[in-house]
Amino acid sequence: MNELTERSIGCPYCGEVIEVLIDSTDIDQQYIEDCQVCCKPIVFKIYGSFDGNVDVHVFSEDEAY
DSSP, rough: OOEEEEEEEETTTTTTTTEEEEEEGGGGGGEEEOOOTTTTTTEEEEOOOOSSOEEEEETTTTTOO
């Protein structure tokens, strides 16, 4: 079953806070999604935490992670 979680993230380019849907089956995955405001590519890294929650980390394409 796919469980979508809505999260607020800050765009690493323009700084706007945007709402994104995160699929809980994407744990330990990385993907790119464009910012809804400035259209620049945001790198998403999805992690599972010990308490069962989904953690989301976002980066610009030129940031080291």
